[in-house]
Amino acid sequence: MAINLHIPARDAIHPVSGVRIGTAAAGVRKAGRRDLTVLLLAEGATVAGVFTKNRFRAAPVQVCEAHLAAGPGIRALVINTGNANAGTGEPGLRAAQQTCNALATHLGLRAEQILPFSTGVILEPLPVDRIVQALPAAITDAADDHWFEAAHSIMTTDTQPKIHSARIVLGDTPVAVTGISKGAGMIRPNMATMLGFLATDAGLAPALLQPLVRSIADQSFNRITVDGDTSTNDSFIVIATGASGVHIESADDPRYAPLAQALTDAARDLAQKIVRDAEGATKFMTIRVEDAATTDEALRVAYAIAHSPLVKTAFYASDPNLGRILAAIGYAGIDDLDVGRIRLWLGDVLVARDGGRDPDYREEDGQRIMREAEILVRVSLGRGRIADTVYTCDFSHDYVSINADYRS
């Protein structure tokens, strides 16, 4: 059950000129399921990405980083679901390279022009032969209006595809911003998320795109958490094809800011969609920490609340057992925190101040907010002027069921 997750109609998705997408059934984990996706990019596209900081970086993440570092000229992405190709050592690296080699041969490219991505079970060998065998079918399938199919093809425990599509006008040229993401568990991205792909047919100079991707990630995928588990495969990629005729070479170009904003909005929407479809989630929670001295301490408090199993189960139960939030703030690791200055709101209801419950707080007011599907938890630390926001979800019986049954 996804929470207010908007799926655009298929014909409301704007194709991105310069990007063609094909899918095929490789049988990586389940026979017959479309589990292989290729994105074929026109010559001249600029590509940048950020990847997981997990030390067990998956083989495809290592290959992506090497290929991006090798210089410009990325022309294709290949994505399989059903197997993460992580914790697979040297054989896993060879499998990821073999996939790139095979796709490069079909397309008349060098292997370094391909970025590989995998998602699924960790610590199991990638059935690379099946992937290689299915590549021709995926290439033949490629068309510019297959974003919808790709969003489905990259799903694992997701119940809904995640798609964002917008059109903005830069100067007088219409430009598309379209992206997809996936992920429902093992979600606490650190630099990026479990597969997010965002494309525009505006062109962006490489020197602009790389820092922009990092900034976008910090406002979107790097601000969500489901279970605190940072994946081995998190990857977020932005593609700027330039096929619209718009080319932006400098941040001073008046078209840069609206494009950066559209890309950031798209990434935030795709990231939030992951939380809305998180494993077992019934509530979408926005944790906003204000009046912090630093971003680090704002995020410590926000994540302490967002990761507390006791807070998450209370939200699942719609029980305003809000002492659990105070406890989480208290153990977030701010050694000189003065709890007498903290204020806590649930939606617009002031719950706690002066180290205790607000005298005017009434349980029925808390109860009313807790029953909603989207809940704002707002904390003022009374220490400074910094604010930051993290998005998360509750913790339900279904989270346990889904993860206990994952491989069965």
Place this chain on the structure above:
Amino acid sequence: MAINLHIPARDAIHPVSGVRIGTAAAGVRKAGRRDLTVLLLAEGATVAGVFTKNRFRAAPVQVCEAHLAAGPGIRALVINTGNANAGTGEPGLRAAQQTCNALATHLGLRAEQILPFSTGVILEPLPVDRIVQALPAAITDAADDHWFEAAHSIMTTDTQPKIHSARIVLGDTPVAVTGISKGAGMIRPNMATMLGFLATDAGLAPALLQPLVRSIADQSFNRITVDGDTSTNDSFIVIATGASGVHIESADDPRYAPLAQALTDAARDLAQKIVRDAEGATKFMTIRVEDAATTDEALRVAYAIAHSPLVKTAFYASDPNLGRILAAIGYAGIDDLDVGRIRLWLGDVLVARDGGRDPDYREEDGQRIMREAEILVRVSLGRGRIADTVYTCDFSHDYVSINADYRS
């Protein structure tokens, strides 16, 4: 369902001379339930404690610290369950002091000679009048063989009482070491746990007892976690009455080491009992990290594994989905971790090495270990010679049920 939790028979519990215990029903949260406990100490007893590092320290924790700092002479402890008196601001502090004043008056003591403890719901006012009213009944009930009743009286969501009792001979004097603990959720003690009380009728000089308590806590309560939620009320107290006639003034006394060991063993057993009876737990897991460069990094890795909802649900399902453990090791925060050097064992089965699955690992071997009720997860980091161990449990549907229903 507690996991291999041994409850000694009532007549196998050794009384500690110099400690008398009484319980009564104060109706703090539920009418008729024995929810109030007093421990009355003979004159000359030495008492030391460690308390939560949560910044939202409960009112009784603040009062305990002040009374212990005021000097020796502690003569009574008073413990209520049903309400934590945490997040209660100034009124909460006054309620804790009022409890001490009332008990001191009954016993002809000063309020500073009393230590108060509370456990239960956070952010609700303590019904102090009901506690004060029930104090005479608890005092009247006091006897030296009421450890069993006290262990029951301090329970919250615990399904079983936690008691440890041993007898050792120091020189030729038999000495008792008996203790109780409670806690089942909001368990990730930081300095101590959600109420542990340990007593011996050996005597220990105050200068020996305080550092010993800290060392004991670091080998017992500070090495367990259920849900990563550090409570506002964690308190661990050791009482040395000296009523056996044994008095130890120096760590060089040959009787010191065996007594310290017996107290440490008792505390470790009481701490492990909390995990064995953790909310919803079906598996008791020992996470041992070896060959670390520092204790800090050994514990980072151990807690990353112990707190991962994905690891915990996989253990609940008896599913050797062990890539989740590698992912947790990878995000534990060791920036220069070389995953190629890591080895992972499940029980005696080598699962992973050289950055991937051991070629000889067979799923059925992992499966066999995962079905057991007590499981050892052993990780070698290949970085140094430090090892440390954390005890935890799995994550089940019942954990969600218990915490979703806690206040209903």
